[in-house]
Amino acid sequence: MAKQRQWRQNARMAPASTLRRRFHILTLLLSLSLPLGCAAERDHSWTIDARRYAVAADHPDASAAGAEILAMGGNAVDAAVATSFALAVVRPESCGLGGGGFMLIHRKGMAPVGLDYREQAPAGIRRDLYRDANGNPDPMRIQRGGLSVGVPGTVRGLLHALEAYGSGRVTRAQIIAPAIRLANRALVVDAHLAESIESFREAAEKDPAIARRFRELRQALIDSDGRARTRVDRSSMAITLEAIADRGADGFCDGEIARNIVRAVRNDGGVMTREDLAAYRVREVTPLRGSYLGHDVIGMPPPSSGGAVILETLNILHALDDDRIRAAYDWDYIGNNRSSAPPGLSRYAVNLSDPESMWGLYAHLLIESMKPAFADRATLLGDASPNVAADVAGMLDPARAKRIAEGIDERHAAPWTRYDKGSLAAIDGGTSHLSVIDADGMAVACTESVNLLFGSRILAPDTGVILNDTMDDFALDTTTPNAFGLRQSERNIVRAGARPLSSMSPTIVLKDGDVRLVVGASGGPRIITSTLQTLLHVVVGDRRVNDAVAEPRLHQQWLPDIVYVQPTMRDGVRAKLTQRGHTLKERKDIGHVQAIERLADGSLRAACDPMKGGRPAGK
Ligand code: GLY
Numbered sequence: 001m002a003k004q005r006q007w008r009q010n011a012r013m014a015p016a017s018t019l020r021r022r023f024h025i026l027t028l029l030l031s032l033s034l035p036l037g038c039a040a041e042r043d044h045s046w047t048i049d050a051r052r053y054a055v056a057a058d059h060p061d062a063s064a065a066g067a068e069i070l071a072m073g074g075n076a077v078d079a080a081v082a083t084s085f086a087l088a089v090v091r092p093e094s095c096g097l098g099g100g101g102f103m104l105i106h107r108k109g110m111a112p113v114g115l116d117y118r119e120q121a122p123a124g125i126r127r128d129l130y131r132d133a134n135g136n137p138d139p140m141r142i143q144r145g146g147l148s149v150g151v152p153g154t155v156r157g158l159l160h161a162l163e164a165y166g167s168g169r170v171t172r173a174q175i176i177a178p179a180i181r182l183a184n185r186a187l188v189v190d191a192h193l194a195e196s197i198e199s200f201r202e203a204a205e206k207d208p209a210i211a212r213r214f215r216e217l218r219q220a221l222i223d224s225d226g227r228a229r230t231r232v233d234r235s236s237m238a239i240t241l242e243a244i245a246d247r248g249a250d251g252f253c254d255g256e257i258a259r260n261i262v263r264a265v266r267n268d269g270g271v272m273t274r275e276d277l278a279a280y281r282v283r284e285v286t287p288l289r290g291s292y293l294g295h296d297v298i299g300m301p302p303p304s305s306g307g308a309v310i311l312e313t314l315n316i317l318h319a320l321d322d323d324r325i326r327a328a329y330d331w332d333y334i335g336n337n338r339s340s341a342p343p344g345l346s347r348y349a350v351n352l353s354d355p356e357s358m359w360g361l362y363a364h365l366l367i368e369s370m371k372p373a374f375a376d377r378a379t380l381l382g383d384a385s386p387n388v389a390a391d392v393a394g395m396l397d398p399a400r401a402k403r404i405a406e407g408i409d410e411r412h413a414a415p416w417t418r419y420d421k422g423s424l425a426a427i428d429g430g431t432s433h434l435s436v437i438d439a440d441g442m443a444v445a446c447t448e449s450v451n452l453l454f455g456s457r458i459l460a461p462d463t464g465v466i467l468n469d470t471m472d473d474f475a476l477d478t479t480t481p482n483a484f485g486l487r488q489s490e491r492n493i494v495r496a497g498a499r500p501l502s503s504m505s506p507t508i509v510l511k512d513g514d515v516r517l518v519v520g521a522s523g524g525p526r527i528i529t530s531t532l533q534t535l536l537h538v539v540v541g542d543r544r545v546n547d548a549v550a551e552p553r554l555h556q557q558w559l560p561d562i563v564y565v566q567p568t569m570r571d572g573v574r575a576k577l578t579q580r581g582h583t584l585k586e587r588k589d590i591g592h593v594q595a596i597e598r599l600a601d602g603s604l605r606a607a608c609d610p611m612k613g614g615r616p617a618g619k
Pocket of ligand 1 (some may be wrong): 332450502
């Protein structure tokens with residue numbers, strides 16, 4: 001161990017990532033033909049250090065809303081709720097009152113709690129509603145429009161969190177006030193929203209039926225000349241937020257706003273009723289717990305698949321041997337002297353006389369550990385499982401992790417068929433994650449979604465509320481591909497009253513009972529892999545969270561049998577993954593992570609994924 005520590009210490013003296021970053025900056029400067037020294041400053045606004053509290057959300061105004069509430073004496077839950085209401089205004093493409101989510105809460109002296117306010121299938125849903133005139137499944141009916149809308153849970157979820165776990169020192173009206181202020185001024189379109197609007201604009205331009213059908217959304221996002229707006233009017237959302245501030249959940253689930261929402265959904269062929277809205281209940285759930293390298297890892301249970309997949313992967317990594325994983329990590333990310341193998345690898349390395357062969361071993365072992373966990377996600381999890389608790393216990397059984405680890409070959413990628421049980425995993429996009437730590441060490445990890453960008457595309461008139469299309473997180477049947485050409489098992493089949501399987505993975509990591517890391521992401525199934533990789537950078541590599549968030553990521557979800565890598569993934573890793581038999585494909589972004597780390601001296605470091613444009617706030 002002493003030798004191992006020394007190797008890591010030496011390696012840290014000139015971290016490879018620093019050299020790589022310098023190289024990237026140099027390349028950028030050269031490509032822009034700028035004189036060195038003129039633009040050497042990097043934009044660090046996506047990470048901050050704080051002594052007392054911090055909020056990391058994927059929009060600067062949302063982080064600021066949470067920090068404002070903390071400055072008033074609110075706790076982490078008060079701040080998370082304020083942040084989420086603000087996100088409902090400024091990230092309409094990703095989340096909002098028409099969607100749902102999960103919130104994980106840690107407070108010292110209290111068992112961790114999970115809140116499930118995931119959307120739910122309306123009581124009137126039947127599978128045959130998703131069939132066309134010839135009786136064939138019609139995926140378009142579950143992806144967009146009225147039948148794609150699940151009963152939204154966000155408003156009830158946030159208000160439940162506030163009542164049960166808020167500090168009581170800040171009123172509901174004070175917590176919603178920053179969001180109302182944001183809604184009363186035009187929303188300046190940032191890069192992420194612009195890209196999202198552009199994809200809708202292109203779809204509407206190509207197919208005038210889309211423009212007609214979703215005209216409320218079209219008018220909100222696109223001007224009369226067909227140009228994407230650079231400012232979006234969110235003032236009707238202010239009215240909805242005021243109703244919630246005044247009347248609580250009734251302000252949303254009852255009265256004029258509920259009527260407008262239900263009418264908009266039913267006018268587009270949906271079946272949701274006001275009774276569905278009134279009957280919706282938040283579920284308090286016991287989080288899943290596991291441990292890895294001396295840390296407690298807390299995740300959401302089903303209908304999230306994230307907690308189970310992350311914990312199963314960590315169990316397999318542990319079964320592969322902690323020293324081996326640490327050493328392989330150091331080789332790829334930290335070491336600057338690669339002429340000799342780090343001690344932890346000496347028992348395992350492919351070919352010690354050829355240190356180059358160790359490149360990519362960490363990525364390979366990670367991919368091979370994620371593969372079976374994602375296969376389990378696809379085949380075991382879903383609201384229709386006869387015994388979800390037993391399924392999850394099976395996934396997390398250490399003996400099973402050991403058997404899987406024993407079958408992993410460090411030279412070769414396993415074929416996907418090794419884990420084949422006959423069904424495939426889902427993929428999707430319109431989600432937002434926020435992390436909060438307050439001055440008392442209370443922590444919240446919260447992920448919310450409307451599923452695809454702008455959800456169902458139904459904007460309920462006069463409410464500012466965009467309804468989700470989370471029904472597409474269900475499987476229509478086991479053979480019909482979903483929006484992305486993928487299939488899932490019978491256990492996640494669309495069914496009245498059920499909640500669809502989710503990839504949302506709010507995660508809290510504790511060390512000796514205190515919060516060490518709050519992390520989560522947006523990005524469909526890439527939520528799981530990007531959350532996991534950030535956690536591993538901190539726990540295995542002892543890296544700071546800003547480095548962890550900025551490292552290039554990979555994604556493998558069992559099927560399709562492809563490893564997606566970000567373009568900045570180092571060449572050595574790519575080459576060696578290909579050599580081991582993985583099929584690689586570049587993808588611009590792999591999840592958008594928002595995370596906060598508590599350092600040994602009790603101070604905080606927060607980081608928002610530079611790819612989505614968030615900025616943390618804190619003090
Ligand atoms: N709608 C994204 C997810 O829950 O996985």
